Amino acid sequence: MRRAGIRALALGGVAVLGLVAGCGQSAGQGQDAGAGAAQTVSRASVEAGDHGHPLEKSDIPWSGSPSPFNAQVKLADGRRVAMHYMKGKGLFVQDYSPKAKGWSKSALVYGTKSDACQGITLKAKAGTVAAFGDFGDYCADGEPPTESVAAVATGPLTKWATHLTKDFDGWEKIAVADGGKKVTFSRGADKLTWTKAGGFPAAG
Numbered sequence: 511m512r513r514a515g516i517r518a519l520a521l522g523g524v525a526v527l528g529l530v531a532g533c534g535q536s537a538g539q540g541q542d543a544g545a546g547a548a549q550t551v552s553r554a555s556v557e558a559g560d561h562g563h564p565l566e567k568s569d570i571p572w573s574g575s576p577s578p579f580n581a582q583v584k585l586a587d588g589r590r591v592a593m594h595y596m597k598g599k600g601l602f603v604q605d606y607s608p609k610a611k612g613w614s615k616s617a618l619v620y621g622t623k624s625d626a627c628q629g630i631t632l633k634a635k636a637g638t639v640a641a642f643g644d645f646g647d648y649c650a651d652g653e654p655p656t657e658s659v660a661a662v663a664t665g666p667l668t669k670w671a672t673h674l675t676k677d678f679d680g681w682e683k684i685a686v687a688d689g690g691k692k693v694t695f696s697r698g699a700d701k702l703t704w705t706k707a708g709g710f711p712a713a714g
Contacts, residue, residue, distance in 0.1 A: 524561075539564035555680035556672040562630050566602070568594040570626055578629030585634045591667060593619070593641055596627035601643050601659060619670050620659045631684060632679045638664050638690030640704070657701040660695045662704045673702060 537561040568579035588608035596602055597683070600621040604613045620643070627649035632641045640662045643656035658680040660673045683694040695702040704710050 519541075520710035544591050561612040561614050563604070563613045563615050565592060565606075565615045566594060566604060568596065569624075570595055579626055581630035581632045583632040583634045583639065585637065585639070587637070589667070591632060591634065591639045591641075591663075593632060593643070594631065594680050595630070595643065598623045600691050601630070601661075601665075603641075603663075604701070620672055620674070621705045622657055624657055625651075627655040628679065630682075633684040633686055635686035636688065636690030638662065638686055638693065638706070639667060640684045640686055640695070642681040642684065642694045642695060660702055660704070660710070662693050662710075663709075664690065664706065671704060671709050673704070675702070 545682070568577055570577070570579045573581060579593075579595040582590060582593070584590045590606035592604050592606070592613070594602055600701070601619045601620070602616045603619050604616050606613050608681075619641075621644050624645040624647050624648045627644035627646050630641060630643045632639065634640075640660070642658065642660045645657040646653055646655040649655060656677055658675045658678045660681060661670045663670045678700075679697060685691070685696070690699045691706040693704040695704075702710070
C-alpha cells in the first residue's frame with residue numbers, strides 16, 4: 511500500500527505515531543538501488559549534561575491531537591528522546607535527563623526544505639534509539655515521499671547516524687535486536703540494517 515493513501519488519511523485528521531520495540535536484518539536496495547546515502551550527524555554543540563531546555567514541538571499546523579509531527583519514546587533508564595519536524599528545516603531531536611529533569615538543546619538530525627510526510631516513528635531498546643521519518647516536495651498535497659531518513663543513536667545520544675533513501679515509500683517498521691547492537695528498518699521485502707560495530711551500509 512502506497513504511503514500516499516495513508517497520507518490522505520493524515521490530511522483528513524488521523525495522526526499516526528509509532529513508539530514500540532523489536533528485532534532485525536539487511537540493506538534497502540529494492541526501489542532505491544544506488545540512491546542511499548549514509549552519514550553521521552554530530553551534535554558537538556550540545557554539551558554533555560546540558561539539560562536545562564524546554565521540550566520543543568513542531569511548528570507545522572495540525573488540526574487534531576496529538577500531532578503526528580511530534581514523537582517521544584522512553585528508555586529503560588528513565589531517559590527520553592523526543593523528535594519533531596520543523597517546517598522548511600527538517601527533523602530535530604532532544605533527549606531528557608531524569609537526573610537534571612530537563613531536555614537537551616534541540617539539534618538537527620536531518621535537514622531539508624521539503625514537506626514533512628506523516629509521522630515520526632521512534633523505538634528504544636537496551637540504550638539504542640532508532641527512528642525514521644519522511645519528506646517530499648509535495649507531501650502536504652498527498653504526494654509520496656522523496657526522502658526517507660533512518661536514524662540511530664546510542665550511549666549519551668549526542669551523535670546520530672543517518673541513512674537517506676530517495677524516492678522510496680518509506681520504512682514501515684523498526685526492529686531493535688536484544689542488546690541494542692543491531693537495528694533493522696523494513697518495508698515488505700526491503701530492509702536496511704544498522705549495526706553498532708559498522709553503522710549503516712555505505713551508499714550503493
